[in-house]
């Protein structure tokens with residue numbers, strides 16, 4: 249059920265979004281030195297795509313101009329902590345470094361990059377960024393915060409699926425440890441991972457122990473997807489098919505695949521007429 253956003257008109261203009269884009273770019277450019285530019289560019293490109301995805305989702309859902317501006321700002325800055333994370337720890341794994349969402353909010357506060365926003369709106373953006381990588385959203389949050397958090401999480405997932413499916417589909421590629429999270433490419437899948445999926449729940453990253461498990465974890469994000477246009481995009485872009493094709497065929501994987509596609513089909517039907525009142 250989507251919230252009624254008809255009275256929510258945040259004070260943000262498209263010009264302010266443009267200023268934020270310039271700020272984002274100058275932060276990214278300040279990290280483009282040394283030999284690891286490739287990984288900085290990976291997150292820069294990802295952010296720009298998430299920004300496009302959130303415009304796509306927000307437009308499809310019928311958001312008003314100012315609401316869309318808010319969504320765009322959350323997309324622009326959601327991964328701003330990634331750059332400092334990589335500079336400090338040379339990894340994108342939060343477990344081996346720091347929570348990149350917390351790092352991002354600290355960086356934004358230091359930059360004073362959102363000081364043009366009124367206090368309550370700035371706090372809202374910080375909370376949406378803080379929640380974007382959480383396993384579960386805080387249930388006691390406001391409906392508006394939850395709505396924009398879900399929107400960002402859907403946009404983020406759509407682009408991560410693009411990154412990983414592009415990678416899995418390249419046949420003669422070398423291995424990218426950053427994308428594979430340094431996991432071993434060994435046969436089989438973990439019992440706990442297949443159990444999570446069969447229960448239609450997302451997989452905890454702490455429970456994965458191989459590249460196959462990681463691929464299944466990425467498939468399981470479908471159970472944390474929220475909005476109709478996001479489900480439609482997953483279906484039309486064939487993200488899940490591509491990840492399943494990158495997994496070894498087995499009876500267990502076939503069972504998971506049948507269940508996942510039935511779930512996707514059902515979500516597309518259930519969400520058929522859902523749009524917000526902007």
Ligand SMILES: [Fe+2]
Nearest residue numbers: 298326327404
């Ligand atoms: Fe992201």
